[in-house]
Amino acid sequence: MELDEKSVKIERLYALHKNVMLYTAERILRDYQLAEDAVQKAFMKVLDNLHKIEEPDCNKTRAFLVIITRNVAITMYNRQKKQAVPIEEIEQMDCAGGFTPFDLVASKESVEAIAQYISQLDKKYADVLTLKFYYQYSDSEIAGLVQTSPENVRVRLHRGKRKLTALLKGDERFNGSQNRR
Amino acid sequence: MDRRTGDEWSGDPLLLAALQRYVERMLGELPCEEELSARYRNTPRLDQMIGELEKARRQQRHGK
Numbered sequence: 356m357e358l359d360e361k362s363v364k365i366e367r368l369y370a371l372h373k374n375v376m377l378y379t380a381e382r383i384l385r386d387y388q389l390a391e392d393a394v395q396k397a398f399m400k401v402l403d404n405l406h407k408i409e410e411p412d413c414n415k416t417r418a419f420l421v422i423i424t425r426n427v428a429i430t431m432y433n434r435q436k437k438q439a440v441p442i443e444e445i446e447q448m449d450c451a452g453g454f455t456p457f458d459l460v461a462s463k464e465s466v467e468a469i470a471q472y473i474s475q476l477d478k479k480y481a482d483v484l485t486l487k488f489y490y491q492y493s494d495s496e497i498a499g500l501v502q503t504s505p506e507n508v509r510v511r512l513h514r515g516k517r518k519l520t521a522l523l524k525g526d527e528r529f530n531g532s533q534n535r536r
Numbered sequence: 537m538d539r540r541t542g543d544e545w546s547g548d549p550l551l552l553a554a555l556q557r558y559v560e561r562m563l564g565e566l567p568c569e570e571e572l573s574a575r576y577r578n579t580p581r582l583d584q585m586i587g588e589l590e591k592a593r594r595q596q597r598h599g600k
Contacts, residue, residue, distance in 0.1 A: 373579065402589065414559065415556075465550060466553040473555065481558070
């Protein structure tokens with residue numbers, strides 16, 4: 356990508372999504388100036404991943420920027436409150452035995468239901484699942500984006516998958532053998 | 537399974553569709569752009585910070 360093309364892309368991303376980034380940060384930090392600082396930090400992360408953003412003006416990019424800003428703002432909030440960021444111990448990564456709860460025929464209803472369950476997860480789990488499986492970032496890249504270690508990303512992924520699987524298993528639509536492919 | 541990542545969940549079309557829907561819902565819960573534009577009409581400090589960030593990036597690239 357040419358240098359000028361990059362600059363145009365950055366300006367476009369900023370013009371299109373600055374407001375939603377500010378809103379996301381301000382809602383967490385409850386302080387406008389801190390929210391501006393969070394947007395700047397989020398933008399630094401975006402610049403590092405600019406090559407992965409194909410289209411500035413789309414919902415996928417907008418949601419990506421919201422997720423990054425949310426994580427930067429939460430980290431700032433925790434530091435401001437002097438709360439120790441919970442250290443998540445690396446668990447024994449138990450094998451799921453090849454089972455995935457998505458072993459179903461996709462339907463509008465099942466898509467809607469799974470999306471609903473994802474939104475019920477703690478944001479730290481929903482965010483890493485989204486960055487991993489929707490945006491297809493590696494564990495190391497996610498660690499940089501959400502300001503944690505790759506080990507912690509793997510823990511969050513593992514826990515997020517486990518929690519989502521448990522939610523789906525509690526739903527007969529995803530638990531019934533008649534739905535299997 | 538995605539052979540590249542070895543992850544059972546990678547590339548699953550139902551999970552992808554659900555995540556796309558989740559992202560749409562997340563954006564749908566935010567105020568519309570018109571409302572946000574009115575709220576953040578004037579952002580000189582942030583504009584300057586991002587401008588400096590971009591300037592530094594350009595200088596770094598030229599320096600390489």
